[in-house]
Amino acid sequence: MTQTIAPRFRTLVLLLLAAACALLAGAGPASAHAALTGSDPQQGAVVDRAPAQVSLTFSESVSVDDDSLRVLDPKGKRVDDGSPSGTGGTTYSVKLHTGLPDGTYTVTYQVVSADSHPVAGAYTFSVGAPSDTSVSASAQEAGGGFVGTLYGFGRYVSYAGFAVLVGGAAFVLACWPRGSGVRVVQRVVVSGWLALTAATLMLLLLRGSYTGSGKAGDILDLNLLGEVLQTKTGAALVSRLLLLAAAALFVAVLFGAYDKREDEEKRDLTFGLAVGGAVVASGLAATWAMSEHASVGLQAGLAMPADIVHLLAVATWFGGLTALLAALYRGPADTPVPAVAVRRFSRVAFGSVVALVVTGTYQSWRQLGSWTAFTETRYGQLLLVKIGLVAVLVGIAYLSRRWTAQLAGTASPGVVRQREQGEKREKGQKGEKAEKERVGASSGRGNEKAKGSEKSAASGKAVTSGKATGGSKGSGGAKGAGTGAKAGAKGVGGGKGSGSSNGSGGSQRAAQLARQRAAVDAARQKRQRDADPNRFGLRRSVLTEAGVAVVLLAVTTVLTQTEPGRTEQEAKATGASSATTPAPSTGAVTLDMPFDTGAQNGKGVVRVELDPARVGANEMHLYVERPDGTAFDLPEVKVALTQEAKDIGPLPVAPDHITTGHWSASGVQIPIGGDWEVSVTVRTSDIDQVTVSKNAQIG
DSSP states (O other), X not given: OHHHHHHHHHHHHHHHHHHHHHHHHTTOSOOOSSOEEEEESOTTOXXXXXXXXXXXXXXXXXXOOTTSEEEEOTTSOXXXXXXXXXXXXXXXXXXXXXXXXXXXXXXXXXXXXXXXXXXXXXXXXXXXXXXOOSSOOSOOOOSOHHHHHHHHHHHHHHHHHHHHHHHHHHHXXXXXXXXXXXXXXXXXXXXXXXXXXXHHHHHHHHHHXXXXXXXXXXXXXXXXXHHHHTSHHHHHHHHHXXXXXXXXXXXXXXXXXXXXXXXXXXXXXXXHHHHHHHHXXXXXXXXXXXXXXXXXXXXXXXXXXXXXXXXXXXXXXXXXXXXXXXXXXXXXXXXXXXXXXXHHXXXXXXHHHHHHHHHHHHHHHHHHOSTTHHHHSHXXXXXHHHHHHXXXXXXXXXXXXXXXXXXXXXXXXXXXXXXXXXXXXXXXXXXXXXXXXXXXXXXXXHHHHHHHXXXXXXXXXXXXHHHHHHTTOHHHHHHHHHHHHHHHHHHHHHHHHHHHHHHHHHHHXXXXXXXXXXXXXXXXXXXXXXXXHHHHHHHHHHHHHHHHHHHHHXXXXXXXXXXXXXHXXXXXXXXXXXXXXXXXXXXXXXXXXXXXXXXTTOXXXXXXXXXXXXXXXXEEEEEEEOTTSOBOOOSEEEEEEEEGGGTEEEEEEOOEEXXXXXXXXXXXXXXXXXXXXXXXXXXXXXXXXXXXXXXXXXX
């Protein structure tokens, strides 16, 4: 049975890794998590005179450098001074050269959003009249290419390493304290630490090129590395490395001093290790929460702790599952995973699932904002896939719980008997070894006595021979003495060689027999352990559970690189349309649009006035009133202009707040005449908003 399981295990692992790599490879470049919500001049606008600067407004704060905002003339030559700066809030501008001729100019931008993802794009405007241009205005690729693929792989490895490190250590402390002495469990936890450390270093080196040029040659650029260290993401990665140093000390204590303690002493040390480990694990999770999605947007103060709890729950479940799987398949036969440890992990995993459901529901609402975003945005679609995988994982975990219950009821006595038999065999082997050593010592003393007797006899003979012949022949006495000494030497030498050879050979054969018996006993114990159908079923269910977890982790990694559904929908400025009100072909346009966000005090009327409602620059005023006619303020108001006939827009407009219930925007550029849709998005609270629209004729 064992011979067939190992190839299946390797094959399944390879297939799951291939699936994970395919998901990561298909993820593409990281989507923008900050959207361009406005610009001056507007996209496609035709202005009478060349502007002194170009300004871009984003949905959240971004990081810029000298090449973040560029303006190119029709021949592709830069006409900006290369020093973009923030003008307040989320608006950034770059000054232009004076005396620019008429023609079409291209604005390109590549910035880093507050949640650490690169954002890139381009658009055109014209001075005087449109002209041909050699510059492509298609959106730039941010975070793609070879460097982007490496960066995505590094993110996956970092998540996996964190889960294995934290979850494996939690499995030992909370479920199986004796597992701290099992070599395969030690390797799992140490491998997690090594993977997370290596991935963090790789991300730190790749970061500059990932958010900049995307060239592999810039990976080892020390100047870029210095710039990265000054960013929020760079600080988070350095903090992660420092925390990993503390984690290394924790692992050393866990598999060193903790493993050598007795069970009662372990209980006292467990509490200290649990507290210290929880602090280090929370700190590691915070390096993600404080630099990515949770750190920006709605309710960031609540979202970051929720994200930390979410990451810890994922790590406890997936990492503990990895340690349990390794112990079930590769653990020594004389130290099998007890049923009580599996039951404890089952309870821990159930708690992790509850935490995942609670925090995941909150994160889904925060990132999507509406039910339609599940199907209309890529983030929502990936989230549906993740929810489905979690449901499958919970179903498999339920089967594992059933196998655990059966294992606890039937397999535990057999395991106890195996341990008792093993202890008896160890005692018997020790007795046999002691007996062999005693026999060997007795043989050695007998050999020494025999050698002494032979030596005395030989010496006696030599002396007697000398006395007998000394009076008649001196030479004969010498000869007799020489012969006796030679014989005595031969006798002693022969006795010594024979005794040493027999003793050494016997010891080697005894040691070899002991090793063979130990190997046979270990193989028999492993066969008996693997023959248990309940344990075999548990191994298969845990292996399947771990396989689904590998794919789920890959989907999660892709999800963290995808633009949240709420941001995507706001950028598209789509929503429900209302009845169309015709407007005069010339002069100012006034549009009254009732709205209802569905919340308390969520009803009102928004009035849009556009003057002079013609091609070129226009003045826009927005007034918001309650149903009783009183003016009131809103947390956010956004406007977008779209002409579907020419496939233009939506062109975003970000009006400035003037006074209670009044917003205005100057220089609103309308590139061509025709029937334009004016959409207004009003938000009355953190979660309640609606988009209303009407059409207006621009002459």
